[in-house]
Each structure stands twice: as C-alpha cells, then as structure tokens.
Amino acid sequence: MGHGKLRKFAENETFRCLIQPDSRDLLEDGYFNLKDHPVKGRWGEEIFGNDNPIVLELGCGKGEYTIDLALRDPSRNYIGVDIKGARLWKGAKEATQRALPNVAFLRTRIEFITAFFAPGEVSEIWLTFSDPQMKSENSRLTSPLFLERYRSFLKEGGIINLKTDSMFLHQYTLAVAGRNGLEVLACTQDLYGGQRLPMPELYEVQTFYEKMFLEQGYKITYLRFKIDREGPYEYPADPEEFDSKAWRQAEGPRRTFGHQ
Numbered sequence: 001m002g003h004g005k006l007r008k009f010a011e012n013e014t015f016r017c018l019i020q021p022d023s024r025d026l027l028e029d030g031y032f033n034l035k036d037h038p039v040k041g042r043w044g045e046e047i048f049g050n051d052n053p054i055v056l057e058l059g060c061g062k063g064e065y066t067i068d069l070a071l072r073d074p075s076r077n078y079i080g081v082d083i084k085g086a087r088l089w090k091g092a093k094e095a096t097q098r099a100l101p102n103v104a105f106l107r108t109r110i111e112f113i114t115a116f117f118a119p120g121e122v123s124e125i126w127l128t129f130s131d132p133q134m135k136s137e138n139s140r141l142t143s144p145l146f147l148e149r150y151r152s153f154l155k156e157g158g159i160i161n162l163k164t165d166s167m168f169l170h171q172y173t174l175a176v177a178g179r180n181g182l183e184v185l186a187c188t189q190d191l192y193g194g195q196r197l198p199m200p201e202l203y204e205v206q207t208f209y210e211k212m213f214l215e216q217g218y219k220i221t222y223l224r225f226k227i228d229r230e231g232p233y234e235y236p237a238d239p240e241e242f243d244s245k246a247w248r249q250a251e252g253p254r255r256t257f258g259h260q
C-alpha cells in the first residue's frame with residue numbers, strides 16, 4: 001500500500017464525521033443474520049444532535065454529492081456510504097475542515113446497510129454512478145434484493161435517485177419499477193440534452209466519475225422513484241421486460257479508470 005493511502009487511513013481515524021465499523025462485529029452471526037451496529041436508530045441523537053430527515057448517498061466515492069447536498073439544505077442530514085477509505089478521506093476531510101454539522105460518512109459494504117438504519121430512519125437515497133453490475137443482477141443497487149434492504153429503513157413515500165452514465169442500469173431500474181408498479185417521479189435519458197428538470201443540484205454538482213464520463217461524451221441519465229409496495233419485490237422478466245443481453249451489447253465493455 002502506498003504512503004499516500006496509509007496517510008489517509010491514519011487521518012481517517014481522526015475524523016469525527018467518519019464511522020468505520022469493523023465488519024467482523026456485524027458478521028458475528030453470519031452474513032444472513034447481520035448484527036445491528038449500535039448507531040442503528042440513533043443517528044439523529046448520537047451523530048447529528050437533531051431529528052432532521054436523513055439522506056443517504058450509497059457508493060459516494062469522494063463524497064461530492066453528500067457535501068454539496070448538505071450545503072444546499074442544512075435542514076437535512078446527509079450520510080455518504082462507501083467501502084473505499086481513501087476516497088471517503090476526501091469527503092470526510094472537507095466536512096471536517098468546513099465543520100459541516102449535517103454531514104457524516106460511513107465506511108461499509110452497502111450489502112450491510114440494514115445493520116445501520118432502523119425502520120423509517122431514512123427519507124431519501126442517492127445512487128450516484130453506481131457500477132451497473134451487468135453480470136450479476138443481485139449486485140445491482142436497484143435490484144429487488146437491494147430495494148428490499150432499502151425498504152427496511154426508508155420512510156413511507158421515501159425516494160430513490162439514480163444518476164448514472166449507464167443506460168444498462170437506467171433501463172434495468174425502469175424495468176424493476178415497471179414490474180413492481182413503483183411510482184416514477186422523474187426520468188430522463190439525457191440530463192443535459194433534454195428539457196431541464198427543476199432540480200438545480202442535478203446540474204450543478206458533478207462527481208469525480210460524472211466529470212470523466214462527460215469528458216468522454218457519455219450521456220447522463222436520471223431516475224427518481226418511490227419504492228412503496230406491499231409484498232416482495234419481483235424481478236423483471238428477461239428478455240421480455242428487460243433484455244439484459246441486448247442492453248449489455250448496446251453498452252459495450254465497461255469503462256474503467258485507474259485511480260484510487
């Protein structure tokens with residue numbers, strides 16, 4: 001591991017806004033029986049010192065959205081979640097330097113998210129440039145499996161925002177929404193090309209990954225939807241409701257970028 005990363009990891013230990021649980025504690029009773037973290041149900045009281053609504057950014061990387069949204073709306077609390085400590089360092093450092101009272105970061109796998117949030121504790125979720133996981137449906141952050149996890153802690157009427165360059169993930173999520181009768185509140189396949197949505201944060205914040213995709217000429221898509229539904233979420237039929245092979249071919253090989 002390089003010195004830069006080691007320095008960031010050491011500094012991470014000093015940030016009060018960054019929670020870095022030991023996943024061995026969560027997994028004590030096995031992967032399918034996660035143990036609750038002590039902060040579950042206590043974010044308002046323990047971390048923010050208020051009862052304001054909580055918004056999550058899952059896969060926040062360096063935390064650009066988390067920080068920007070928090071600056072725009074001090075009446076809500078924002079938590080960025082990612083597994084990569086060196087990326088979280090950037091957001092946690094900025095939140096610390098600017099003494100932002102409504103920002104926190106959580107270093108964990110998103111698969112473990114239910115161990116951290118109690119029923120009704122979260123109002124809204126942002127998914128920003130998530131990996132489309134073209135080969136593994138249950139790894140997609142908008143699959144029925146993940147929606148089930150989000151439903152366990154999202155308030156009734158809670159909202160999911162998906163901003164992505166991946167048409168595959170966008171179309172897949174639309175198919176999940178269609179299959180489950182989820183209410184779609186906003187949808188565009190070309191955020192900057194079509195009619196502007198009345199949400200300045202969609203245009204004025206660009207994450208590390210968004211900038212790279214834009215430079216390469218990719219269109220950015222956006223979907224805002226609710227996940228209210230009785231009963232289990234269903235998977236869209238392939239290929240009738242979502243043709244995974246066709247969309248994978250249309251997307252081409254996933255672009256990767258060498259950075260930490």
Ligand SMILES: C[S@@+](CC[C@H](N)C(=O)[O-])C[C@H]1O[C@@H](n2cnc3c(N)ncnc32)[C@H](O)[C@@H]1O
Nearest residue numbers: 059060061082083084109110128129207208209
């Ligand atoms: C493509 S990057 C996007 C980062 C940031 N949202 C952006 O737009 O610049 C995806 C991020 O999700 C994180 N990630 C992917 N799968 C994850 C998982 N299962 N649990 C936690 N973080 C994950 C990665 O570490 C990475 O930072």
